[in-house]
Amino acid sequence: MNADMVQKIERPLDLLNASKGKEVLVQLKGDKQYVGTLMAFDIHINIVLDNAKEVADGNVKKNIGLTFLRGDTIIFISPASTNLK
Amino acid sequence: MNADMVQKIERPLDLLNASKGKEVLVQLKGDKQYVGTLMAFDIHINIVLDNAKEVADGNVKKNIGLTFLRGDTIIFISPASTNLK
Amino acid sequence: MNADMVQKIERPLDLLNASKGKEVLVQLKGDKQYVGTLMAFDIHINIVLDNAKEVADGNVKKNIGLTFLRGDTIIFISPASTNLK
Amino acid sequence: MNADMVQKIERPLDLLNASKGKEVLVQLKGDKQYVGTLMAFDIHINIVLDNAKEVADGNVKKNIGLTFLRGDTIIFISPASTNLK
Amino acid sequence: MNADMVQKIERPLDLLNASKGKEVLVQLKGDKQYVGTLMAFDIHINIVLDNAKEVADGNVKKNIGLTFLRGDTIIFISPASTNLK
Amino acid sequence: MNADMVQKIERPLDLLNASKGKEVLVQLKGDKQYVGTLMAFDIHINIVLDNAKEVADGNVKKNIGLTFLRGDTIIFISPASTNLK
Amino acid sequence: MNADMVQKIERPLDLLNASKGKEVLVQLKGDKQYVGTLMAFDIHINIVLDNAKEVADGNVKKNIGLTFLRGDTIIFISPASTNLK
Numbered sequence: 001m002n003a004d005m006v007q008k009i010e011r012p013l014d015l016l017n018a019s020k021g022k023e024v025l026v027q028l029k030g031d032k033q034y035v036g037t038l039m040a041f042d043i044h045i046n047i048v049l050d051n052a053k054e055v056a057d058g059n060v061k062k063n064i065g066l067t068f069l070r071g072d073t074i075i076f077i078s079p080a081s082t083n084l085k
Numbered sequence: 086m087n088a089d090m091v092q093k094i095e096r097p098l099d100l101l102n103a104s105k106g107k108e109v110l111v112q113l114k115g116d117k118q119y120v121g122t123l124m125a126f127d128i129h130i131n132i133v134l135d136n137a138k139e140v141a142d143g144n145v146k147k148n149i150g151l152t153f154l155r156g157d158t159i160i161f162i163s164p165a166s167t168n169l170k
Numbered sequence: 171m172n173a174d175m176v177q178k179i180e181r182p183l184d185l186l187n188a189s190k191g192k193e194v195l196v197q198l199k200g201d202k203q204y205v206g207t208l209m210a211f212d213i214h215i216n217i218v219l220d221n222a223k224e225v226a227d228g229n230v231k232k233n234i235g236l237t238f239l240r241g242d243t244i245i246f247i248s249p250a251s252t253n254l255k
Numbered sequence: 256m257n258a259d260m261v262q263k264i265e266r267p268l269d270l271l272n273a274s275k276g277k278e279v280l281v282q283l284k285g286d287k288q289y290v291g292t293l294m295a296f297d298i299h300i301n302i303v304l305d306n307a308k309e310v311a312d313g314n315v316k317k318n319i320g321l322t323f324l325r326g327d328t329i330i331f332i333s334p335a336s337t338n339l340k
Numbered sequence: 341m342n343a344d345m346v347q348k349i350e351r352p353l354d355l356l357n358a359s360k361g362k363e364v365l366v367q368l369k370g371d372k373q374y375v376g377t378l379m380a381f382d383i384h385i386n387i388v389l390d391n392a393k394e395v396a397d398g399n400v401k402k403n404i405g406l407t408f409l410r411g412d413t414i415i416f417i418s419p420a421s422t423n424l425k
Numbered sequence: 426m427n428a429d430m431v432q433k434i435e436r437p438l439d440l441l442n443a444s445k446g447k448e449v450l451v452q453l454k455g456d457k458q459y460v461g462t463l464m465a466f467d468i469h470i471n472i473v474l475d476n477a478k479e480v481a482d483g484n485v486k487k488n489i490g491l492t493f494l495r496g497d498t499i500i501f502i503s504p505a506s507t508n509l510k
Numbered sequence: 511m512n513a514d515m516v517q518k519i520e521r522p523l524d525l526l527n528a529s530k531g532k533e534v535l536v537q538l539k540g541d542k543q544y545v546g547t548l549m550a551f552d553i554h555i556n557i558v559l560d561n562a563k564e565v566a567d568g569n570v571k572k573n574i575g576l577t578f579l580r581g582d583t584i585i586f587i588s589p590a591s592t593n594l595k
Contacts, residue, residue, distance in 0.1 A: 006576060009549045012556040015578045025574075028160065029540075029583070030114075039094045045556070045580055046097040046130070052163075064110075066091060067163035068100045070130055070156070071580070073114070075538065078562075078577035113245065115199075124179045131182040131215070137248075149195075151176060152248035153185045155215055155241070158199070198330065200284075209264045216267040216300070222333075234280075236261060237333035238270045240300055240326070243284070283415065285369075294349045301352040301385070307418075319365075321346060322418035323355045325385055325411070328369070368500065370454075379434045386437040386470070392503075404450075406431060407503035408440045410470055410496070413454070453585065455539075464519045471522040471555070477588070489535075491516060492588035493525045495555055495581070498539070 016041045016077065023080035024049070028073045034064065035080055045071030101126045101162065108165035109134070113158045119149065120165060130156030186211045186247065193250040194219070198243045204234065205250060215241030271296045271332065278335040279304070283328045289319065290335060300326030356381045356417065363420040364389070368413045374404065375420060385411030441466045441502065448505035449474070453498045459489065460505060470496030526551045526587065533590035534559070538583045544574065545590060555581030 009015050019038050026034045026049065033056065036049030052064040094100050104123050111119045111134065118141065121134030137149040179185050189208050196204045196219065203226065206219030222234040264270050274293050281289045281304065288311065291304030307319040349355050359378050366374045366389065373396065376389030392404040434440050444463050451459045451474065458481065461474030477489040519525050529548050536544045536559065543566065546559030562574040 006549065006560055009558050012550050012552050012558050012578055014550065015558045015576065039091065040097050040099065042097050048094050048097050048100045050091055064161070064163050066100065067161050068097055069161045070159050072157075072582075073160045074580050075583045076574070076577050076579045078574050124176065125182050125184065127182050133179050133182050133185045135176055149246070149248050151185065152246050153182055154246045155244050157242075158245045209261065210267050210269065212267050218264050218267050218270045220261055234331070234333050236270065237331050238267055239331045240329050242327075243330045294346065295352050295354065297352050303349050303352050303355045305346055319416070319418050321355065322416050323352055324416045325414055327412075328415045379431065380437050380439065382437050388434050388437050388440045390431055404501070404503050406440065407501050408437055409501045410499050412497075413500045464516065465522050465524065467522050473519050473522050473525045475516055489586070489588050491525065492586050493522055494586045495584050497582075498585045 013041070013043070015079075016045075016047075019077070019079045025055075025076075025078045025080050026069065027075040027078075028069075029075055030073075034067075034069070036064075036067070038077070039066075042071075045074055045077075047071070047074070047077070098126070098128070100164075101130075101132075104162070104164045110140075110163045110165050111154065112160040112163075113154075114160055115158075119152075119154070121149075121152070123162070124151075127156075130159055130162075132156070132159070132162070183211070183213070185249075186215075186217075189247070189249045195225075195248045195250050196239065197245040197248075198239075199245055200243075204237075204239070206234075206237070208247070209236075212241075215244055215247075217241070217244070217247070268296070268298070270334075271300075271302075274332070274334045280310075280333045280335050281324065282330040282333075283324075284330055285328075289322075289324070291319075291322070293332070294321075297326075300329055300332075302326070302329070302332070353381070353383070355419075356385075356387075359417070359419045365395075365418045365420050366409065367415040367418075368409075369415055370413075374407075374409070376404075376407070378417070379406075382411075385414055385417075387411070387414070387417070438466070438468070440504075441470075441472075444502070444504045450480075450503045450505050451494065452500040452503075453494075454500055455498075459492075459494070461489075461492070463502070464491075467496075470499055470502075472496070472499070472502070523551070523553070525589075526555075526557075529587070529589045535565075535588045535590050536579065537585040537588075538579075539585055540583075544577075544579070546574075546577070548587070549576075552581075555584055555587075557581070557584070557587070 024038045034052050035055055036052035039048040039050050041047045047069050050066050052067045053060045054062040109123045119137050120140055121137035124133040124135050126132045132154050135151050137152045138145045139147040194208045204222050205225055206222035209218040209220050211217045217239050220236050222237045223230045224232040279293045289307050291307035294303040294305050296302045302324050305321050307322045308315045309317040364378045374392050375395055376392035379388040379390050381387045387409050390406050392407045393400045394402040449463045459477050460480055461477035464473040464475050466472045472494050475491050477492045478485045479487040534548045544562050545565055546562035549558040549560050551557045557579050560576050562577045563570045564572040
């Protein structure tokens with residue numbers, strides 16, 4: 001995501017919208033992390049990830065595939081590319 | 086679920102709708118997992134599973150049968166076929 | 171509950187409605203289980219059980235009798251017959 | 256509460272209404288139990304008990320007297336007579 | 341509070357209203373107890389206590405003075421006189 | 426805050442309003458305490474403190490400065506002067 | 511943020527608004543801390559941070575980059591400059 005796009009984020013959901021179709025890192029309560037392609041989200045921050053994988057310390061622990069995640073358990077959602085800077 | 090269907094997911098509940106009548110894996114808070122056929126869901130993510138089974142590490146621990154699960158305790162719902170890829 | 175009835179479940183509360191007057195197994199947060207006859211429920215999943223019993227590993231631990239259970243603490247509600255299949 | 260009254264419970268709050276002026280057993284989250292006379296309740300399941308007593312294993316631990324209990328911490332409310340069957 | 345007043349409690353908040361200006365015992369989640377004079381409350385059960393004191397086993401642990409308590413953390417509120425019966 | 430002002434507290438938020446611009450003690454869930462000057466609050470009990478300090482047993486542990494605190498984690502807010510009586 | 515700006519904070523969200531484009535310290539439940547540039551927030555206190563870093567005891571533990579944080583897990587948000595006074 002380039003600097004120009006970052007400047008266009010006026011509301012938090014704008015970032016989720018700009019991240020659709022891209023890989024994101026999702027941190028859940030209870031220290032679990034998932035990476036996957038963000039397919040959809042709603043105002044409750046319920047999301048759908050494609051090719052979701054549970055990860056720990058940068059390693060894949062489990063393949064979950066296509067999955068629906070309830071917003072209630074999510075701490076943060078981060079476009080994965082920004083994690084590799 | 087083929088790639089074509091995945092592209093049609095615009096809102097998170099679309100995935101649950103597309104999973105009706107199919108086997109899903111349901112992860113609850115407190116590390117319990119259930120598999121069963123998704124019969125129904127609502128906007129609170131309350132769901133009904135048929136032939137529900139509690140599973141742990143891929144093994145069946147208990148048969149629950151037809152069951153109503155409150156959305157409040159659900160972390161994720163994943164169409165089971167995608168877990169076998 | 172026969173296969174025909176299961177097919178008619180379109181919304182999660184349909185299962186609770188079809189279970190009125192029947193024995194159900196209720197799993198609460200914190201690992202407590204109750205069995206009893208489902209007398210009533212509302213949209214908050216508050217329920218009334220008649221002849222409620224706390225059970226553990228299939229044994230009756232305590233008779234609670236007629237009781238009101240707040241939906242907030244419920245994980246799942248399962249028609250008991252389906253557990254005996 | 257006789258069988259005839261039990262049959263008239265159509266909604267969960269009907270049981271609380273039928274229990275007004277009677278002794279009830281109230282189970283809270285965190286394993287505390289109170290008995291007392293149910294004086295009032297509202298849709299949040301906030302209740303007022305008169306002559307409330309904290310009990311454990313059938314013994315009175317503390318007299319609380321007249322008290323307001325927030326619904327949020329309540330697991331179940333059971334007319335006490337049904338516990339003595 | 342005499343028996344006549346107790347009979348007039350129709351809704352739970354009636355007890356809080358009747359307790360204004362009187363000493364109350366407030367039990368919080370996490371086992372803390374406060375006593376103080378109930379000055380005000382709202383429908384969220386947010387309250388103001390004057391001369392609030394944290395107590396444990398009947399002893400004063402700390403003087404808090406005038407304080408605003410969020411309803412969310414409250415388990416019960418009991419007019420103190422009823423505790424001395 | 427003198428006795429006259431205390432008598433004018435009719436609703437819980439009146440105390441927060443009367444405490445604007447004054448030092449308050451804020452108790453959070455999980456046993457953390459902050460002192461600071463109350464600058465603003467809303468109906469969710471979100472607050473802004475100026476010159477906020479984390480304190481423990483009457484000692485300053487950390488300077489936080491100007492800060493926004495979410496109401497959700499707050500147990501009580503107490504005008505500091507009343508603690509020194 | 512100078513004293514003049516602090517005086518203009520009438521509602522808690524005014525501080526978040528005045529902090530847009532500036533570095534903030536975000537304290538989460540479960541003792542995690544993040545620093546980053548506040549890009550956006552909404553009334554649920556969902557926020558977007560740019561160049562987010564997980565920090566502990568003043569040291570950077572992990573680079574998270576651009577990230578969406580759910581308000582539900584946030585304890586406080588503090589403009590970082592005020593922490594350096």
